[in-house]
Amino acid sequence: MFEKELNEIYVEIAQQVNDMMPNNWNSFYLNGEVKDGEGGVFFFFNTNDNLDEFIYSHDIPEIYNVDEKIYNQENHKLFELIIKLQQKFIENGQEAWESLVMIVNEDRKLKIHFDYTKWSESKFGPSQRINFFEYKYLSREPRNEKEKEIFINMENYAGAKSE
Incomplete structure (x- = not known):
């Protein structure tokens, strides 16, 4: 049901x-x-x-x-x-x-x-989460090294929260 x-x-x-x-x-x-x-x-x-x-x-x-x-x-x-x-x-x-x-x-x-993942409790804002979604699901490349670092941090945050 x-x-x-x-x-x-x-x-x-x-x-x-x-x-x-x-x-x-x-x-x-x-x-x-x-x-x-x-x-x-x-x-x-x-x-x-x-x-x-x-x-x-x-x-x-x-x-x-x-x-x-x-x-x-x-x-x-x-x-x-x-x-x-x-x-x-x-x-x-x-x-x-x-x-x-x-x-x-x-x-x-x-x-x-x-x-x-408790994204609402993270330091990552809505715009960063939208960009991360594009990166993760739509294969969008990071715009620069800073954004690449943010995406790595987001992957780590999501990985740590799912364990």
């Missing part, structure tokens, strides 16, 4: 992301962070027209001429689904994860990763 409920929420999340993107998307990588009902969600996606370039979800209003208010409402719905998913874990006696990564590839196959 628990697995069925989770799968239903996964589909809701993927559908909400789908509804927020242009029709010709190829794959997407979503990150949702929740701690005590607070947090945020973002995703990157590429299109069939340009498989090599990933677009940051919060750039959708500018790139695709979407009303920012409407985009923010849709993004809030997406975040509410992330909270709903975490709540389902808690209701079923599971440990509350702090972040979720959902990947949907070009074949519409779904991968989910739950991360228990």
Whole structure:
């Protein structure tokens, strides 16, 4: 029953992301962070027209001429689904994860990763975590030596917190 409920929420999340993107998307990588009902969600996606370039979800209003208010409402719905998913874990006696990564590839196959790293308690801010997400999942190279060092520190922090 628990697995069925989770799968239903996964589909809701993927559908909400789908509804927020242009029709010709190829794959997407979503990150949702929740701690005590607070947090945020973002995703990157590429299109069939340009498989090599990933677009940051919060750039959708500018790139695709979407009303920012409407985009923010849709993004809030997406975040509410992330909270709903975490709540389902808690209701079923599971440990509350702090972040979720959902990947949907070009074949519409779904991968989910739950991360228990306490990023909200770290010295790493939201911008650094977004950049780290790009580095980890989208193979973005560090911009400079300082950022490379930050990513190494973040990997070490995540590794130390998961042991």
